[in-house]
Amino acid sequence: MAATTYERLKLHVTPEKFYVEACDDGADDVLIIDRVSTEVTLSVKKDIPPSAVTRPIFGILGTIHLVAGNYLIVITKKKKIGEFFNHVIWKATDFDVLSYKKTMLHLTDIQLQDNKTFLAMMNHVLSMDGFYFSTTYDLTHTLQRLSNTSPEFQEMSLLERADQRFVWNGHLLRELSAQPEVHRFALPVLHGFITMHSCSINGKYFDWILISRRSCFRAGVRYYVRGIDSEGHAANFVETEQIVHYNGSRASFVQTRGSIPLYWSQRPNLKYKPLPLINKVANHMDGFQRHFDSQIIIYGKQVIINLVNQKGSEKPLEQAFATMVSSLGNGMIRYIAFDFHKECKNMRWDRLSILLDQVAEMQDELSYFLVDPAGVVLSTQEGVFRSNCMDCLDRTNVIQSLLARRSLQAQLQRLGVLHVGQKLEEQDEFEKIYKNAWADNANACAKQYAGTGALKTDFTRTGKRTQLGLIMDGWNSLIRYYKNNFSDGFRQDSIDLFLGNYSVDELESHSPLSVPRDLKFLALPIIMVVAFSMCIICLLMAGDTWTETLAYVLFWGVASIGTFFIILYNGKDFVDAPRLVQKEKID
Structure with a gap:
């Protein structure tokens, strides 16, 4: 079978070369990487020198x-997630x-420091949860896309046939992809979330699978990557597929999520919620049309569900989105615009049924994919x-889980798992699995984009909003605030380096990593802390008269508050901003 990669590998290391040996039954291939010339060649096992240091590995990233x-x-290291139509799905859990x-003696001190920072960036991305792979199955495509392929497609290697939107190591594999003879060593890796469960309803056993595929185009972190780029790629684009496998029949329901497809930004500036800004000079229709042209080619009809607030700072985005759809015609x-926060305020989450009823007819029209055991598409x-x-993230995941449940209800009834009139919500055991899986999906997507778990997962897990859930949301919001302002520049740089949006050039005269900080960046926070400390000291150690104490307290209090507002006014200078890819490229 052509579309497989080697599952069992051994890495043999000598001072001159890396030898990657295929240990699958009947395999004699060895991939040789020359550590000096960087040349990649294919050889056989007898060429491995006995002096090499050997260790098992599970794939080349x-x-x-x-x-x-x-x-x-x-x-x-890898962890088995489950089996998918007799194909094992793995999660990569550790990398090297x-x-x-062999030595770093050829580097200057500045180069050494830069190299260390770049390595830290690579390790940061590798430490992010959610890298999945299979050596025998193409995880990047939906069941419907895989059912509609040519014989030529079936003969392609996993790397060649993969949907490039979802191959997160595509840039890292560019050298191997240029040599078709070594493709069985090239393992496409997906980033996102996968969960698999064997379930039972009415004594009938079926597999229920949820896959979220995160796009590597316009990838990044929450406040530094918004909207679309000139190619029409949307930020935080995720394709989520829910699959049912019962008695050989397979059903699938696909949804997408992605940033509002306009040119807009929302850069961190120390404020809790920075103001979103729509680019006033860009040709929005050009990017908007590119985005939806590609979406229609891949998925067909598009039903947009826009859940942003229809007042306050989010209102202009909702209006602009509606206008663009109308203009495109x-x-x-x-x-469909649905003001989630307004409709569900005071914890009235039962009102989400208004939206579900509004789109019910459209959902029936969109239908779902179903293929019988003989492979006939029904x-x-x-x-x-x-x-x-x-x-x-948060609002989007809640709605997606409700739409997916409605589709699943129809699929399970058609497959004969649910009896006529039976409701999925009444199947307590399955409901628990379903809700927890969708909440885990929310957390995975949120950690990858915003740096913390999702908000509102108490509703997804239990079906109702709780006080504890509100407290957890507050805690996650605080962590998000800190990360978005003080560590997201590094996170964005790490993703840009990993995906090849930035390429290291050791001959560059000025490293982007060694841009000196403005003096005020250090001076103002120190002044604020000193002034605040003096204010407290003056309160604790009263002077001879109350007027003297008041004067000191007022002086230091005004100094600390004044400095605080100067820092807030210049907020963009104090946040951790990306240094590798310039703002112009991001917007």
Whole structure:
């Protein structure tokens, strides 16, 4: 079978070369990487020198060029997630980054420091949860896309046939992808979330699977990547597929989420909620049309569910989105605005049924994909719901889980798992599995984009909003605030380096990492802390008269408050901003 990669590998290391040996039954292939010339060749097992240091590995993630030269990235630990139509799905849980160079003596102190920072960036991305792979199955495509392929497609390697939107190590594999003879060593890796459960309703056993595929185009962190780019790629774009496998029949329901497809930004500036800004000079229609043209080609009809607030700072985005859909005038696109926070205020989450009732007819029209045990397609999904809020995380996930449940109800009835008139919500055991899986999906997507778990997961897990859930949301919001302002620049740089949006050039005269901080960046926070401390000291150690004490307290109090507002006014200078890819490229 052509579309497989080697599952069992051994890495043999000598001072001159890396030898990656295929240990699958009957395999004699050895991938040789020259550590000096960086040349990649295919050989046989007898060429491995007995002096090599040997260790097992589970896949090659790829190679990357940093200041010190090339590095090989390999998967060293994996965890079995489950089996998918007799194909094992793995989660990569640990990696190793191996230098081609045996010494760093050729580097200056600045280069050494830069190389260390770049390595830290690579390790940061590798430490993010959610890298999945299969050596025998193409995880990047939906069941419907895989059912409609040519014989030529079936013969392609996993790397060649993969949907490039979802291959997170595509840049790292560029050297191996240029040589078709070594493709069985090139393992495409998905980033997102996968969960699999064997379930039972009415004594009938079926597999229920949830897959979220995160796009590597316009990828990044919450406040530094919003809207779309000139190619029409949306920020935080995730394709989520829910699959049912029962007695050989397979059903699937696909939804998408993605940032509002306009040119807009929302850069951190120390405020809790920075003001979103719509670009006034960009040609929005150009990017908007590119985005939906590609979505219609891939998925068919588009039902947009826009969940942002219809007042306050989010209102201009909702109005602009509605205007763009109206101006485009494409019959394949339908637009629904639902002010989630207004409709569900005072914890009235039962009001979400208003939206579900509004889209019920459209959902029936879009349908779902269904194929029988003989491989005959009984039903195809004619389009998708494209949901969004501001972050496309918390509100979006709640709505997606409700739409997916409605589709699942119809699928299980058609497959004969549910009896006529039976409701999925009444199946307590399955409901618990279902709700927890969707809440876990929310957390995974939120950690990858915003840096913390999702908000509102108490509703997804239990079906109702709780006081404890509100407290947890407050805590997660605080952590998000800190990360978005003080560590997201590094996170964004890490993703840009990993995905190849930035390439290291060791001959660059000025490293983007060594841009000196403005003096006020250090001076103002120190002045504020000193002034505040003096204010407290003056309160605790009263002077001879109350007027003297008051004068000191007022002086230091005004100094600390004044400095605080100067820092807030210049907020953009105090946040951790990306240094590798310039703002112009991001917007």
